[in-house]
Amino acid sequence: MTRVLLIGQVPETVDFTSPALPPGMSAETIHAGIAVTLQQMADRGWVADSLMIRPDETAGPAVAQKLAAATYDCVVIGAGVRMPPPSLKLFETVINAVHRGAPGATIAFNTRPEDSADAAARWLPAG
Numbered sequence: 449m450t451r452v453l454l455i456g457q458v459p460e461t462v463d464f465t466s467p468a469l470p471p472g473m474s475a476e477t478i479h480a481g482i483a484v485t486l487q488q489m490a491d492r493g494w495v496a497d498s499l500m501i502r503p504d505e506t507a508g509p510a511v512a513q514k515l516a517a518a519t520y521d522c523v524v525i526g527a528g529v530r531m532p533p534p535s536l537k538l539f540e541t542v543i544n545a546v547h548r549g550a551p552g553a554t555i556a557f558n559t560r561p562e563d564s565a566d567a568a569a570r571w572l573p574a575g
Contacts, residue, residue, distance in 0.1 A: 450494045451518060452568045453550075454485065455511060455542055456526035456561065457535070458500045466532040470560060478528070481561025488565035494572075501529070501542070508541045515549030522568045524556045 459475035482498060489496035499514045501507040515523075523546050530539040546555060554571035558564040 450492075450521050450572055452489055452494050452496045452572070453514065453518075453520045453523045453553075454482070454489075454496065454498045454526065454564050455523060455529060455546075456482065456498070456500050457528045457538070458502050459528075461502055462528050463532065463534070466534070468532040469528070478561050482564075484562040485558075485564040488562075489568065492565060492569070494565075494568070501538075503535065503538045507538055508545045511542055511545035512549050515546065520550050520553045522554045522556055522571050523550055524558055524564045524567050526561065526564070527557070527559055530557065 456478070459478035462469070462473070462475065462478070464473055486496050486498060497514070497518070499510065501510050525539070525542055525546070529535055529542055543555075546553065556564075556567040556571050558567040
């Protein structure tokens with residue numbers, strides 16, 4: 449069975465004033481988008497897990513712990529982790545933790561929470 453991990457930033461910790469984020473984003477829209485994408489992944493027959501990290505020193509260990517608990521075919525890293533320039537160090541931390549913890553997994557990037565299933569599908573075999 450195909451297993452996908454979605455990594456995002458805890459929505460309540462996102463700086464929504466950043467011009468790098470799409471207009472209209474809020475903690476509520478992110479939570480709703482995550483719910484949509486997890487359902488889309490389940491509809492494709494995938495086992496989908498979500499990991500929301502804080503933009504601090506706990507991020508790397510949280511990713512490492514999650515990856516040690518299961519084997520993932522694809523890891524989707526959310527736009528909020530990688531788009532705003534102040535998140536660059538967080539993004540690097542996540543990429544390095546995924547690289548070490550899931551060396552066989554493909555890595556995908558979404559543009560909004562609700563397109564994470566499509567991002568994973570670009571790298572996972574159909575069916």
